[in-house]
Amino acid sequence: MIPVRVRPRAQEELQDAIRFYDADAPGLGGEFLAEIERVATLIQEHPELGARYTPRTRRLLLRRFPYAILYQVRSDHLLIIAFAHLRRRPLYWTQRDRA
Secondary structure, three states, X not given: OOOEEEOHHHHHHHHHHHHHXXXXXXXXXXXXXXXXXXXXXXXXXXXXXXXXXXOOOEEEEOOOOOEEEEEEEOOOOEEEEEEEEOOOOOOOOHHHHOO
């Protein structure tokens, strides 16, 4: 499987979402994380699976939660640039797409 790297801002988003879901219902943050891990594994196994969202970035939706993983396929790794909530600030992450 291809290695995965996560941008620091994306890691912060993930931690914030886990805390939010745990505050809403104990254990829900863990379920959210499990879904993130499931989708991240799919991406590792099949990097071209996500729909092309920008010229360099792909997006794969989560099933149960209103989130998507936005990532780029690089020569030697996958770069996760955002764990984006689908109903908040669309395209806020685009400045990360350029780096």
